[in-house]
Amino acid sequence: MTKKASSSSKETDRKSAGPKFVWTRKDLVGLDELSADEIVHILDTAQTFQEVSTRSIKKVPALRGKVVALLFFEDSTRTRMSFELAASRLSADTVFLSGKGSSTSKGETTLDTVRNVEAMGVDAFVIRHSQSGAPHQLTEKVKVPIINAGDGQHEHPTQGLLDIFTIRQRLGSLEGVKVAIVGDIAHSRVARSNIIGLRKLGAEVVVVGPPTLVPSTITAMGCEISHSLDDILDEVDVINMLRIQFERFESNLFPSLREYSSLFGMNAKRLAKCNKNVLIMHPGPINRGVELTSEVADGPNSCILQQVTNGLAVRMAVLYLVSRGRD
Amino acid sequence: MTKKASSSSKETDRKSAGPKFVWTRKDLVGLDELSADEIVHILDTAQTFQEVSTRSIKKVPALRGKVVALLFFEDSTRTRMSFELAASRLSADTVFLSGKGSSTSKGETTLDTVRNVEAMGVDAFVIRHSQSGAPHQLTEKVKVPIINAGDGQHEHPTQGLLDIFTIRQRLGSLEGVKVAIVGDIAHSRVARSNIIGLRKLGAEVVVVGPPTLVPSTITAMGCEISHSLDDILDEVDVINMLRIQFERFESNLFPSLREYSSLFGMNAKRLAKCNKNVLIMHPGPINRGVELTSEVADGPNSCILQQVTNGLAVRMAVLYLVSRGRD
């Protein structure tokens, strides 16, 4: 969908960005299964949808009459809203099921719940689940496309894609870009999806955190390890600060909050040691004064709110690609 | 709406199936109040809507600009989603109120809550309530149509209708069909709506369960009683397994879960003793290994997911009939 094409007709709105590339996947479970071409195709499609978001009427009829079922077995206000708005901009209807109060709490299996909603005639699933691998297992059992909105400590592909989209938008390309990912690497699906996607598109990745949270085996994913944030500040183009999960502090994997913040938090002093145009990212919600100070979060290097805006375009692209494939 | 007619125009979409029959009821509180003709008219209307669900764009403009208020004083994810999607396919908007956090919890009466929502200008109510008879009492006090989505131990008419619709779809007719309903008959609104509707359309019903859960007075509804599932296996065309409410076990009305399952659960061994084409039904959510084994639930005789699909068509029909009556 080029800018020229998008203003012509409904039919044109449904054409994809890459004229030669044909999307064939039913599901999006993780970036691990995607080729570099597929990732780029999603980013390109998202870019065309970005334009829709600047219109006064932010809707295209691409998925009119379709129903997207949002099954959040694990709660998430922010990701739910982003997918809900993305579906709405494509003119799809949504239906929502949360973990609390769902049939799952009545002893029904996840598969039975999903099959039941499928039997109601929905056209796509967006599934968040606390169990790693749950969306993947479901893809083999249901005919309707499944988009993984985060599963356990496995992947959060649309978060990875929106982060990569944002870097490409700001730096022009991923090739040769060096990205630091800082925090609890061991338990983070956001880190995993970022590392996998960034590496496939030619970026370098260094993961940063205390040894308890950065397993040495992570180098198998093609990234470097640093236990000192200060050491890598002047080497990187992007610093992606992971959200601190406070519950981890109780598990003795984390130093104290104060110590963590002093060693791995971004502040003005550290920012001064960085590349002048370094991008500061965070998947949100942010803990001001912990992962980063307000000065950094609200400063000119931060693209945290742009990430949120881009999330909609990326989710529109993914919903569109997997749903269109079924026609 | 014949298949021929449905492809012509919007106006044609709004015509009802039976060319002579005119629906006159404001509400649907239970099958008890309906004539056999009225039940058949709902089933026929549902059949025409079934076709809508096979389209790529699953919407008809029948209730465009109307608002359906879903008032679930008692929670239910599944029935809520089914009504929500049914309304959406008719192009109606929905507004949802759950028991938790509603004004009821602030000391407001149910009637005041309903009258307030009525004053907001909604066009139909779908009401679930833990108190038997609540929807009926409300029908006399509000002008807007009320559809009962389950009230206490009284009726669950759309569940009864979708079960009957499924049997008619699979067996062609209800006349002379013999249906077993298995489980906690005494406390089940699903059982009651099924028995009433099935009897009106000429089917025979045998209710099956331990004496504590099958009151002898139920024969007044025109059904037989059996305390042995094995005894009736080869006599019936349909076996409808009710969901076990685990909380009843604590009340001493139920034998142990294991004993219940061994006496009244469907499994491959029992299925082998049935009519080869016997239909296995369940209102869901199922407890695998309790009411039925996975082998039976997922086997060729099971029409459990078809029931879910049919639920949408039946609820579209009911929403359409009661809302159209007001124009």
Added chain:
Amino acid sequence: MTKKASSSSKETDRKSAGPKFVWTRKDLVGLDELSADEIVHILDTAQTFQEVSTRSIKKVPALRGKVVALLFFEDSTRTRMSFELAASRLSADTVFLSGKGSSTSKGETTLDTVRNVEAMGVDAFVIRHSQSGAPHQLTEKVKVPIINAGDGQHEHPTQGLLDIFTIRQRLGSLEGVKVAIVGDIAHSRVARSNIIGLRKLGAEVVVVGPPTLVPSTITAMGCEISHSLDDILDEVDVINMLRIQFERFESNLFPSLREYSSLFGMNAKRLAKCNKNVLIMHPGPINRGVELTSEVADGPNSCILQQVTNGLAVRMAVLYLVSRGRD
């Protein structure tokens, strides 16, 4: 929008009632900031939308493609539904975030939550917050219009407007009308918005309640004080009964429930002493037998349900005015 104009075209639907008045405000935080002309303009606009609610298809395309985000940091079923339906009648989409389970509960600041939702590209905010002044602070930090749906003990402007709209509808004008507001004046945002708006439009206000709940400083807002309901019954045209917040009884600010009801509750005996056409109002949900008896609540002087109906028209007007201003 005159009745004549409203039946012509979509474009005409978007014209405002007062041909000369131009609405310029981005936000609606309280009636305190509005001029009398602005209040009247909202009432006039609401009156034109009242007509929409009598149509069979209760929708106008005024806000098609726009998204209204309902951020209820403090829960409210009734106000949420009213705004949701108002947005829907203007053809806007809505997205909902409740206090429970929101990112706020993960330690995110209210401002960060609001900025995040803004970054998702929404077109208007409806915000309820337990903290007085929260919506006002947010208006300076976000570009998207903010409508205050109730903040702490500060204001509830759309409730004030719908009450004033109802009085004008029934009595023709506010000029010289005398309104009693009865109950916990000290802690009520409903009382504050009413007093401010009524005074600006030329009505007289007497606030009624026990000394613990009616601060003497309230006279600075231009209203009289009475500690006896009986004393003012024959002087007033309108009696607006505030809802009792039961939790206040524990704070020793209230007499016993029984004493409160006998001193400040409306009943048939008191109604007999009033002006024959006195209007009895209540913001709901009502506690029958406490603020008023059923005889009064359901009697000919009550306009409680009309208030609810009018609430939709007023909220449509406010959503329309603040959203249109951005085009």
